[in-house]
Amino acid sequence: MPSIDTLIVVGVMLLKVLIIGGALFCAPLPLTWIERKLAGRIQQRLGPHRVGPFGLLQPLADMIKMFVKEDIVPAKADSFLFKLAPILAMAPIFAIFVVVPFGPDITIPFIDYKVSLYITDMNVGIIFVLAISGLAVYGLIFGGWASNSKYAMLGGMRSTAQMISYEVAMSFAAVGVVMMSGSLSLVDIVTSQSGGFLNWNILYLPVGPLWFVIFLIAGLAEMNRIPFDMPEDEGSLAAGYHVEYSAMRFAFLSLAEYVAMVSIAVLLVVFFLGGWDNPLGSLIPILDYVPPVFWFMGKVGAFIYFFMWLRFTIPRYRYDQLMTIGWKIMIPLSLANILATGMIKIYADYRITDVLEMVGLKLW
Amino acid sequence: MEQLFFIGFAFMAVVAAVGVISLRNPVHGALSLIVCLLQVAAIFVLLRSPFLAVVQVFIYVGAVMVLFLFAVMVVDLRRVELESPFNARGIFAYILAPIAVIEIFAVIFVSKSFDAFTTVATLPTKIETLARVLFTEYLFPFEIVSVLLLVAMVAAIVMTLKKGRS
Numbered sequence: 375m376p377s378i379d380t381l382i383v384v385g386v387m388l389l390k391v392l393i394i395g396g397a398l399f400c401a402p403l404p405l406t407w408i409e410r411k412l413a414g415r416i417q418q419r420l421g422p423h424r425v426g427p428f429g430l431l432q433p434l435a436d437m438i439k440m441f442v443k444e445d446i447v448p449a450k451a452d453s454f455l456f457k458l459a460p461i462l463a464m465a466p467i468f469a470i471f472v473v474v475p476f477g478p479d480i481t482i483p484f485i486d487y488k489v490s491l492y493i494t495d496m497n498v499g500i501i502f503v504l505a506i507s508g509l510a511v512y513g514l515i516f517g518g519w520a521s522n523s524k525y526a527m528l529g530g531m532r533s534t535a536q537m538i539s540y541e542v543a544m545s546f547a548a549v550g551v552v553m554m555s556g557s558l559s560l561v562d563i564v565t566s567q568s569g570g571f572l573n574w575n576i577l578y579l580p581v582g583p584l585w586f587v588i589f590l591i592a593g594l595a596e597m598n599r600i601p602f603d604m605p606e607d608e609g610s611l612a613a614g615y616h617v618e619y620s621a622m623r624f625a626f627l628s629l630a631e632y633v634a635m636v637s638i639a640v641l642l643v644v645f646f647l648g649g650w651d652n653p654l655g656s657l658i659p660i661l662d663y664v665p666p667v668f669w670f671m672g673k674v675g676a677f678i679y680f681f682m683w684l685r686f687t688i689p690r691y692r693y694d695q696l697m698t699i700g701w702k703i704m705i706p707l708s709l710a711n712i713l714a715t716g717m718i719k720i721y722a723d724y725r726i727t728d729v730l731e732m733v734g735l736k737l738w
Numbered sequence: 739m740e741q742l743f744f745i746g747f748a749f750m751a752v753v754a755a756v757g758v759i760s761l762r763n764p765v766h767g768a769l770s771l772i773v774c775l776l777q778v779a780a781i782f783v784l785l786r787s788p789f790l791a792v793v794q795v796f797i798y799v800g801a802v803m804v805l806f807l808f809a810v811m812v813v814d815l816r817r818v819e820l821e822s823p824f825n826a827r828g829i830f831a832y833i834l835a836p837i838a839v840i841e842i843f844a845v846i847f848v849s850k851s852f853d854a855f856t857t858v859a860t861l862p863t864k865i866e867t868l869a870r871v872l873f874t875e876y877l878f879p880f881e882i883v884s885v886l887l888l889v890a891m892v893a894a895i896v897m898t899l900k901k902g903r904s
Binding site: 452454455496497502504505506509511516519527531538541 | 763799800801
């Protein structure tokens with residue numbers, strides 16, 4: 375029989391898993407509403423406004439519709455893989471959040487129990503994230519193949535090729551982050567950037583901004599959003615790998631896409647924007663009282679807004695353009711940047727605050 | 739406890755491995771191979787090497803198997819499924835397989851204990867240690883392997899070049 379302390383640790387961990395998992399499952403509900411309202415604003419129309427005040431209940435209505443629709447499995451489909459594919463698309467993206475730190479350790483008042491705001495701190499965290507997010511591609515492959523339809527098959531192949539191409543650039547950007555922060559653990563990556571926005575990896579000059587842009591573009595391609603949303607490109611193929619899916623299974627696939635968007639936003643914040651770090655450091659004393667989780671959520675929210683904004687602003691790339699960008703621009707650029715980062719790490723490992731301190735300027 | 743987990747993962751790995759060679763549909767076979775590789779990764783975690791486990795998932799499951807499936811998908815499946823899974827080379831397999839099985843059991847019975855975890859607990863788990871050893875003591879083999887991979891990559895590109903075009 376394990377001791378009571380072990381049981382408490384396991385219990386707390388299970389609770390954290392439940393909270394994070396539940397939050398991610400529910401996240402698409404408000405996110406679809408925000409996205410449609412935003413689309414309305416950008417295109418000068420109202421967006422959803424019929425169901426509930428400001429159309430707030432629209433996602434719920436959509437969910438009920440998805441639940442009661444007929445679930446069609448094509449007669450000649452491989453029914454086992456067809457049913458497995460949405461789960462394979464969804465599970466890896468949820469698994470990313472196992473290593474994501476949402477904030478520093480907090481102590482619960484009255485009982486004095488210390489709780490860390492991450493499920494686990496792996497010493498191989500960043501490789502775990504890359505490895506697990508790479509598994510999401512099986513949802514596309516099996517979904518496209520099992521449908522036994524030429525459109526789904528070609529769409530699946532196209533999306534798979536896109537994802538594995540941009541995974542290379544994304545992994546290189548992660549290598550850059552590891553070089554800048556000097557650790558593979560996500561918690562250490564965040565703490566290495568603490569102390570105001572000048573210490574963040576995005577401002578690790580001159581290579582930081584380039585890594586950020588590479589990761590952002592690769593991330594956009596990984597989560598299949600505009601300008602890289604090939605699965606939805608009805609102009610060249612009738613949609614993509616999910617063309618045969620309906621009802622709940624389709625809802626799961628789009629849920630996976632929304633959670634992927636959240637995960638990319640979270641990773642960008644952890645890798646480049648200092649995670650839960652207060653942007654102004656202790657420059658303004660009153661900001662110290664803001665809980666760090668607030669900063670984290672705020673930054674993630676800003677990125678999600680940015681992704682939605684992009685969707686209604688720029689057109690999508692053609693497939694060959696997408697491949698050219700991936701292989702002929704992103705990968706050579708990241709290889710050169712790795713070399714540059716290594717040189718800087720050896721010869722001039724300074725962040726902006728270090729330089730400011732050297733000239734006698736101490737901000738905080 | 740660890741022994742229990744090990745037996746569970748190992749059992750699943752063997753079941754999946756049998757699936758790889760016995761399932762008639764190549765895509766189902768590939769799926770069982772993925773399951774098998776994931777179980778092996780789990781065993782690496784039990785052996786206190788999370789780095790190897792994650793790299794196993796990253797390289798084999800995330801990259802190699804995707805390329806496998808790419809190749810399998812463009813094959814005409816109906817013909818493959820109708821073909822007999824046995825061919826003339828089967829005779830060698832009938833001889834070699836029992837020998838391999840006997841060998842495995844011999845190793846298990848000759849070795850002092852069946853416990854895989856007694857020696858492992860003392861090994862270092864930090865990645866820094868691994869990196870330091872890899873880039874100092876084993877730098878030469880590491881570089882040789884890198885050059886070999888580069889040569890293989892160049893060869894792959896050369897093989898796909900169309901003849902007659904410069």
